[in-house]
Amino acid sequence: MAIEPSASETNGSEEYGVIPARGQEIHVDRGETFANKLIDLSTGDSVCLRVTGSNSVIRNVGFEGCYRGGRFLLWIDGDPGDVLVENVYMGDGATREGSGCVHGPGGVFLHHGNEADVRLHRCNVQGFPNNGFHCSNTAAGAGSVHFDRCFGKNNGVATFRCGGGADLIENCVAYTDGTDYGHDDDEYLETNGRPVWVWNGGTVTIRDSHFADGPYPNAIVAGANDAPGRISFESGGYRGPIQRTCGSTVDVSPAVSDDPDLSIPDGVPTSAKAAAGGFGRPSNRWRANTDVDLPHSIVFAAGESGEPSAYAFEADAVVTAGHHDARISDGYGVHPAVQGVVEDTVEAYWFRGNLEALSVDGDATVSIQYDGRDADAHEGPKQS
Template sequence: MAQNPRTSETDSTPTTGRNSGLTRRNYVRSLAAVATATTALGGAGAVSAQGDYEVIKAQGQTITIGAGETWENKLIDMTTGKDIVITARDTDWTIRNIGFKGENTSATGTATFGVADASGGTSTVENVYLGDGSSTGNSNPNGHGQTAFWVAPDHSGHIDFKNVNIQNFADNAIYGSAPGSKGGGTIHIDSSYAANCYVSHFRLATEGSKVTNSSVYVDSSEGYVGRGIWAWAPGTVEVSNCQIAMNGQNNAIVAGANGNPTEVVVEESDYDDKAGIAEHAGSNVKLGENVGTDPEPFIPDGVPTSPEEAASGGSN
């Protein structure tokens, strides 16, 4: 199949060097602002039972998930206009069957999920719906809008993301490049869908991190138009069996940032040749077997398509 030539090293979407440092600036500010509202696992202010899941009203609270704990079967009501932050920074935790109902209009610019496995274990995020997005009020010229998932720099273990649906977020969908600057932990995004997000959709950095069996879609006329898959140093980042349809709105695959090179290996995938590939600072995108330029975006089997489906675990 035809392989599209690379574009220049000029970024087509503004961003700043937020990959370094100990924390994401807006995430820390959010934690300070809601410190008095922090709750333990399972508690979150207004909670009600509904069928097979709990309904939690977003009220500016933070929910903390500890080592070995599982947080599951929750529907987060975002129609309150308030924010909510879920943080998991220990080890061997699981986030499962979580649906967010309504657009995040809080304009706080936080990370909805701030996660890491900081003790070298394996943690899991599966069956999560964030398809209602965040409002344009969260976006600013530096791209510090609402982030769906932010992986902290001290992540040293492994996180599996599976069956995740993220759409219309004003910042990155899965911002997983920060461990490349410190902890070196790995991330595997599998059977997931991201669409119409700003800055980037899937953003990784470390050796052994990969995106598989997943799809990225940017509409030609609606939503945010961030990069498809963005690899930061040191790499190598793997992409396999993915469909990256950008409608020419931004680069499909970007390698390198902030003057630091990396490598991406792509196999069994299609990307938008109008959007193309960008290699910065001496980076290299290696196109392997069966890589084409006729992507067909899809929502993988098992990915929830509504908050209620996710919260009830109906897509598993």
């Protein structure tokens, strides 16, 4: 029986442990769960979370800091069965300075001996020189990979790399831009990788996913090592060329747009602490009803220390979450309770009724304004 992802998209405010990177290898064996961990990469050392057995789960794990070690952060080599990797953040980038490999360290690696069916759900991987998701061994192996609502950008070689006939890229986003995660001595610019690279195996299905070129000149590449790749691109969008090498075939449905939506998919964590605490970006299924009257506002602003502050509160009725620039979007999310982390930014909410159980852990400031909504201007809550 397949291991199903958790039903909740934003089940945050969970306790988590902190593990400094010290060159260690952390094993997750058959049937085990590794969850709610913040792995501190500021030490400059390597660390590897290694899955050695199937029917195992990795959930709510955040890797914090630019990675200067030499290994893949997550290595999967399971026996027949299922492996679920869910709500994982590797978005602070990496450099090549600590690696003996010409490409440097990578994010996720699926070993050629892996026989498990791997589901990567709500993962954020950015700025790794040696692939974001290196899973092309499915082209010749017994296992498979299902990328489900994952985000990646600026990964060298490739972000989504696979090749098996049972492989699926679904509700995912990848592209390249000019983000600097911390250059190493040879000035790797984190932009010279394929958003999607499909190897020779079976036909890989892409559904409801969006990709774009940038400093790297192609959105999708099919084919490798003088052998063709095969892709069925059913829905989503892309911008930029599709490179078909060695007789590769990429069937693009008329339902695929030339105007991709490159926003981070719903539910994907946007910081290491958010991932470790069980937070993901609010899901579409909590979209607000704009007819709901939400007259009051609350704003959380990061403190002068620049350190993250965790907050939580409940309202008497409904709460709708705002964007990170403190401007409220009526359609962003409805919850009876909210937990979050503010760091170097401002987060704001409209709500109705009385505030309950308001707490802040850190030096963030809180501003509350009752009956402060201007229904005509929609300018968002003001800080006081």
